[in-house]
Amino acid sequence: MAQSDMSAPLLDSGDLVESVALSVGDPAVCVLGSGDFSRSLSSRLRGCGCRVLVGSRDPQRLAPGLFPEGTELKTQRAALEALAEAGGSLVFLALYPEHYPSLLALRPLLAGRTLVDVSNASGLKRGGESNAQRLARMFPCSSVVKGFNGLSAWTLLTGAHDHSRQVLVCGDCPSSKLSVLVLAQRLGFRAVDAGGLCASGALEEAPLLLFPSWRGPLLAAATLFTFFYLYTALKNVLMPYLDRGENNLYHLPLVTVNQALPAVALVTLALVYLPGLLASVLQLYRGTKYKRFPDWLDRWMCARKQLGLLSFLCAALHAVYSVCLSIRRASGYMILNAAYRQVKAGVENSWVETQVWRSDLYLSSGILGLGVLCVLALTSLPSVGHALNWREFTFVQSGLGYTSLVLSVAHVLFFGWDFALHPWAYQYYLPPVFLLSLLLPCCVLIGRCLLLLPCCSVRLERIRRGWESERHRPKQTQDNGDVFGDV
Numbered sequence: 001m002a003q004s005d006m007s008a009p010l011l012d013s014g015d016l017v018e019s020v021a022l023s024v025g026d027p028a029v030c031v032l033g034s035g036d037f038s039r040s041l042s043s044r045l046r047g048c049g050c051r052v053l054v055g056s057r058d059p060q061r062l063a064p065g066l067f068p069e070g071t072e073l074k075t076q077r078a079a080l081e082a083l084a085e086a087g088g089s090l091v092f093l094a095l096y097p098e099h100y101p102s103l104l105a106l107r108p109l110l111a112g113r114t115l116v117d118v119s120n121a122s123g124l125k126r127g128g129e130s131n132a133q134r135l136a137r138m139f140p141c142s143s144v145v146k147g148f149n150g151l152s153a154w155t156l157l158t159g160a161h162d163h164s165r166q167v168l169v170c171g172d173c174p175s176s177k178l179s180v181l182v183l184a185q186r187l188g189f190r191a192v193d194a195g196g197l198c199a200s201g202a203l204e205e206a207p208l209l210l211f212p213s214w215r216g217p218l219l220a221a222a223t224l225f226t227f228f229y230l231y232t233a234l235k236n237v238l239m240p241y242l243d244r245g246e247n248n249l250y251h252l253p254l255v256t257v258n259q260a261l262p263a264v265a266l267v268t269l270a271l272v273y274l275p276g277l278l279a280s281v282l283q284l285y286r287g288t289k290y291k292r293f294p295d296w297l298d299r300w301m302c303a304r305k306q307l308g309l310l311s312f313l314c315a316a317l318h319a320v321y322s323v324c325l326s327i328r329r330a331s332g333y334m335i336l337n338a339a340y341r342q343v344k345a346g347v348e349n350s351w352v353e354t355q356v357w358r359s360d361l362y363l364s365s366g367i368l369g370l371g372v373l374c375v376l377a378l379t380s381l382p383s384v385g386h387a388l389n390w391r392e393f394t395f396v397q398s399g400l401g402y403t404s405l406v407l408s409v410a411h412v413l414f415f416g417w418d419f420a421l422h423p424w425a426y427q428y429y430l431p432p433v434f435l436l437s438l439l440l441p442c443c444v445l446i447g448r449c450l451l452l453l454p455c456c457s458v459r460l461e462r463i464r465r466g467w468e469s470e471r472h473r474p475k476q477t478q479d480n481g482d483v484f485g486d487v
């Protein structure tokens with residue numbers, strides 16, 4: 001998105017008076033086009049006490065009751081003339097951009113007016129001329145403002161007081177833009193100045209983007225899940241079948257999924273903290289914080305929130321799956337069979353103290369880890385996160401984040417217990433999945449501990465406060481030193 005021109009002086013006092021008049025008076029607004037967007041916008045405008053003049057190519061054709069009461073339905077020309085008489089200046093173009101040329105005959109009536117372009121892009125062009133810029137080229141005597149395109153006709157109609165909804169507005173004429181911003185505010189939206197008309201392309205394409213910030217994290221989580229699922233299926237289902245003819249296929253829908261999910265949750269959580277570590281190591285190595293990180297690291301840092309939420313999702317699903325494990329039919333049969341074997345063997349008490357400790361510690365660390373992860377997920381909600389100051393936010397995201405990583409690692413270690421020490425755990429030369437899932441989190445925790453050592457932490461702290469090692473200090477400082485020395 002282009003840079004905002006908020007820093008530039010937007011208004012002189014005359015503009016301000018005009019805009020405030022628009023906000024408190026009973027302005028006339030013209031809407032060209034009589035489709036879905038026009039109808040919804042007209043309802044909203046009428047609801048806010050505006051005089052609405054709808055200009056259609058054929059107003060006779062419009063069924064009665066289609067527009068809210070009080071809307072004046074006219075021909076396009078008559079609507080614009082009425083707008084001029086009423087002293088209004090805002091004209092919404094509720095048409096598709098390919099129909100803009102049909103308005104060329106109305107150029108004299110549109111001169112001096114503010115044309116609000118509500119259109120969206122037809123596809124992701126990534127650059128090139130936007131609809132709003134083309135409109136501005138077609139009507140050089142009007143001022144074009146882009147806005148309202150991010151709202152659907154449905155939202156306009158239903159969200160009567162939706163103050164959380166943003167309306168991004170951009171345009172090159174400050175007073176026209178301000179009129180639209182004020183109107184958006186008056187209609188109950190949060191109006192945001194998005195800069196000059198050069199930002200209109202990004203605004204037009206924004207409604208077409210599909211979770212752009214989630215793509216990388218989702219891909220990472222899906223790849224990890226596929227890997228761990230296939231690995232577990234190979235080790236616990238396919239190989240026993242090929243080796244001993246053991247039929248464990250029933251593991252696939254639930255048990256195998258529940259083995260892959262915690263591994264994904266743990267590795268994804270480690271992926272949240274790994275980029276921060278890499279950034280610290282890079283700063284230590286470079287001896288400065290004034291050098292840009294590589295692009296891939298920047299993108300990774302920006303994806304930490306999404307990775308954290310995906311980790312939380314997998315951990316929560318793992319908890320639900322684990323609770324359900326005991327209510328499945330297979331568990332019932334297995335308990336019955338074990339009880340029968342025990343009775344047959346004459347064993348009265350099967351209590352194993354170490355296993356009792358193991359399972360309690362394993363469950364407790366898992367529940368606590370999930371709880372802390374839940375707090376982290378909650379603070380990522382804007383409404384909660386905004387209520388925290390910087391120190392609180394850092395404490396939660398970093399302090400509690402590492403706590404949840406430690407608890408999750410402990411959960412897996414208690415689950416594994418001494419399992420990893422037995423050769424039969426490496427059947428078919430495949431290490432157990434929990435051991436694989438521990439590799440990255442343990443590296444992250446060890447890396448974090450190393451960075452906490454005074455030799456690293458003190459230097460890092462200095463670098464973050466602006467200190468630079470000798471080889472990075474700007475030459476100018478040294479030159480200045482020489483000059484002062486000469487003096």
Ligand code: NAP
Nearest residue numbers: 033034035036037056057094095096099119120149152153
């Ligand atoms: P629509 O229901 O198809 O209405 C478009 C209007 O354009 C028609 O009612 C018609 O009005 C006029 N029109 C149709 N053919 C024309 C032609 N050949 N020449 C001149 N005018 C013609 O479309 P809409 O859904 O209201 O969308 C209008 C604009 O709003 C689009 O640019 C769209 O991208 C934008 N938008 C829509 C929504 C939404 O939810 N619908 C959301 C955001 C943005 P008359 O017959 O009365 O002249």
